[in-house]
Amino acid sequence: MPETATLTLPDGRVLELPVVVGTENEHAIDISRLRAESGYVTIDDGYMNTGSCKSEITFIDGEKGILRYRGYPVEDLAKNCSFVETSQLLIWGELPSPEERRHFSHLLTENSALPEDFRRHFAGFPVHAHPMSIMSAMINALQSYDLPGLIIDDEEEFERVSAALMSKVRTIAAAAYKSSVGEPIMYPRYDLRYVENFLHMMFSRPYRDYVPSAEATSALNLFFLLHADHEQNCSTSTVRMVASGQANLYASAAAGVCALWGRLHGGANQAVMEMLTYIRASGMSVKEYVAKVKDRSDGIRLMGFGHRVYRAFDPRAVLLKDACDKLLNAMQIDDPRLDIARQLEEAALNDDYFISRKLYPNVDFYSGIILTALGIPVEMFTVLFAIGRMPGWIAHWKEIYDAPQTKIYRPRQVYTGPVKREWLNRFQREKGMTDSRGFKVPEELRTTQAPQSQSLPS
Numbered sequence: 478m479p480e481t482a483t484l485t486l487p488d489g490r491v492l493e494l495p496v497v498v499g500t501e502n503e504h505a506i507d508i509s510r511l512r513a514e515s516g517y518v519t520i521d522d523g524y525m526n527t528g529s530c531k532s533e534i535t536f537i538d539g540e541k542g543i544l545r546y547r548g549y550p551v552e553d554l555a556k557n558c559s560f561v562e563t564s565q566l567l568i569w570g571e572l573p574s575p576e577e578r579r580h581f582s583h584l585l586t587e588n589s590a591l592p593e594d595f596r597r598h599f600a601g602f603p604v605h606a607h608p609m610s611i612m613s614a615m616i617n618a619l620q621s622y623d624l625p626g627l628i629i630d631d632e633e634e635f636e637r638v639s640a641a642l643m644s645k646v647r648t649i650a651a652a653a654y655k656s657s658v659g660e661p662i663m664y665p666r667y668d669l670r671y672v673e674n675f676l677h678m679m680f681s682r683p684y685r686d687y688v689p690s691a692e693a694t695s696a697l698n699l700f701f702l703l704h705a706d707h708e709q710n711c712s713t714s715t716v717r718m719v720a721s722g723q724a725n726l727y728a729s730a731a732a733g734v735c736a737l738w739g740r741l742h743g744g745a746n747q748a749v750m751e752m753l754t755y756i757r758a759s760g761m762s763v764k765e766y767v768a769k770v771k772d773r774s775d776g777i778r779l780m781g782f783g784h785r786v787y788r789a790f791d792p793r794a795v796l797l798k799d800a801c802d803k804l805l806n807a808m809q810i811d812d813p814r815l816d817i818a819r820q821l822e823e824a825a826l827n828d829d830y831f832i833s834r835k836l837y838p839n840v841d842f843y844s845g846i847i848l849t850a851l852g853i854p855v856e857m858f859t860v861l862f863a864i865g866r867m868p869g870w871i872a873h874w875k876e877i878y879d880a881p882q883t884k885i886y887r888p889r890q891v892y893t894g895p896v897k898r899e900w901l902n903r904f905q906r907e908k909g910m911t912d913s914r915g916f917k918v919p920e921e922l923r924t925t926q927a928p929q930s931q932s933l934p935s
């Protein structure tokens with residue numbers, strides 16, 4: 478006997494609503510027939526309690542610090558898989574066989590270069606354009622160069638377009654960076670793997686090759702892998718929303734980039750580095766800064782600490798901390814901000830203010846430090862997040878596209894604006910007359926006609 482929930486409406490009507498149970502025993506009340514049967518809708522600002530879809534891609538249990546892609550704990554994937562293999566898992570639901578892995582790598586390589594005339598678009602942006610602005614525009618523009626991708630109705634074509642998007646987004650990101658620093662845009666190399674190729678396009682110059690260390694490559698691979706999906710977050714929900722209208726993959730992904738741009742979403746790792754820069758520049762000690770945070774009079778927070786979903790710990794942060802320690806030891810970088818970060822972490826983890834509120838370092842705390850250690854400028858942080866999140870967006874786009882029952886996303890609202898008003902011409906409005914509903918119009922003026930000269934052209 479399926480479970481139901483009982484809802485009693487203010488007029489006394491009683492509705493039985495089906496309960497949906499997920500594979501991890503998550504329970505949801507299915508209200509899809511609510512409006513049709515009762516005239517009511519639900520309201521849930523910020524969708525804090527709303528399951529917008531059923532999805533088979535990622536599972537999170539924030540209370541227990543669990544993150545799994547297609548059932549695999551992210552810790553196992555981080556230990557055993559590359560970002561590219563993880564992407565295939567996310568998009569197609571299974572880890573690739575060696576042959577599938579080789580084929581997808583081949584597609585990534587073959588699709589890494591941008592069309593030659595496409596490269597001219599970069600010159601159209603001002604030098605200081607934000608790379609996220611360039612990236613979102615360029616992903617959208619790619620569609621015009623890849624018309625078969627407009628409607629993807631066979632698996633082979635979908636695989637090619639997915640590879641093209643994952644590969645070119647990395648080329649676009651590096652090209653946006655090169656344009657912003659006035660250096661020549663580098664071509665991708667066919668002999669390099671995904672992460673090395675990206676670092677090559679970022680940091681090589683026509684006359685000098687950049688060869689990343691094994692620690693740098695491994696840290697960036699982990700960064701991408703840990704950002705690859707995070708179920709129905711703001712940008713992924715945006716991608717699904719756009720996809721539900723049957724927009725193509727490029728347009729949907731470009732919308733995801735725009736959503737990710739915000740400081741409350743993809744911009745937090747940048748805020749961590751800004752905080753460290755501020756502490757350094759102010760000459761304040763770490764102890765003084767922590768005291769300022771605890772004092773709360775300035776309203777400042779310790780950026781990179783706390784998480785809405787993860788209450789015990791952020792599993793991504795645990796993995797990144799380890800990678801961060803290895804990277805910093807191997808690179809021996811002399812950046813005083815990294816030292817401040819270490820002191821902050823230690824101070825906060827031993828302070829009752831943070832312990833009692835369950836405030837632990839989140840993924841952004843360590844990712845900001847790792848990216849800085851790799852020489853990635855702060856404006857590029859969110860761009861790298863977008864590269865990592867691309868397979869997740871593709872997987873969600875595919876989930877929408879493949880499901881025959883997908884409806885266009887179209888939430889309802891509770892309208893709180895003015896009720897129907899009477900039309901007043903400009904003269905009447907200037908005289909302060911309004912309609913009979915809100916503000917009373919004096920009786921003698923009600924018949925006044927606007928002078929001809931004041932009437933507006935239509």
Ligand code: ACO
Nearest residue numbers: 742745770778779780781782783784785834836839840841
């Ligand atoms: N520094 C200091 N105090 C904090 C912090 C922080 N980073 N985060 C929360 N608190 C305090 C709050 O003041 C509050 O204290 P109170 O109960 O005494 O009033 C308590 O901890 C609970 O805080 P909430 O704001 O209710 O927690 P919420 O879940 O709404 O916020 C958030 C989570 C937004 C991540 C918050 O912890 C924060 O602002 N962190 C800093 C920004 C950051 O790192 N964002 C990245 C998140 S990870 C990601 O998005 C990928």
